[in-house]
Amino acid sequence: MIQGSCCCGAVKFELNTVPDMMGTCHCSRCRKLGSSTILFVKKESFNLLQGKEFIQTYKPEPPFSYVRTFCKKCGTALGEIGSESASFPIPVNCLDDDPVLRNQFHVFVSSKPAWYEIEDAAPQYQENPN
Ligand SMILES: [Zn+2]
Ligand SMILES: [Zn+2]
Secondary structure, three states: OEEEEOOOOOOEEEEOOOOOEEEEEOOHHHHHOOOOEEEEEEHHHEEEEEOHHHEEEEOOOOOOOOOEEEEOOOOOEOOOOOOOOOEEEEEHHHEOOOOOOOOOOEEOHHHOOOOOOOOOOOOEOOOOOO
16 A cells, blocks of 8 residues: 655545556646656555545646646645546655655656756656657
C-alpha cells in the first residue's frame, strides 16, 4: 500500500499497486500547477480515504482539455484525482511513501526552465512524443 496526502492532511488516499509509470513534464502549465513529475495510476488501484469535500477542480478554457485538482484548504496539487479515466496522473509530490518507480521520461524539454537541471538518464523529448 502506498500512502498519499495533501500538505494539511485533509485529503488522504492510498494506492493498492505500484503505479504504471512515472514521468516529468517540463511545460509551463504543469510547472505552475505543481505537477511536473507525475505518476499514472490505475483507477481501480486508487482509493480515496478522506477529504472528497476538499478536492477542488480547475478546468482551463478550451482548447485545453486537461483537468487539475488541488486541496482547497492548503493548495496542494493533486493532479487528476477523482478522474473517471481508467488511468490518471497524480503528482509524485503528494505521496508519503516511495512509489518504487523512478522517473522514466522527460517531455516538453523545450519548455524546461534554465534553473532545472535534468540529472537522470531517462529519455528526453523536446515536445510530447505522442
Ligand atoms: Zn490540504
Ligand atoms: Zn505539461
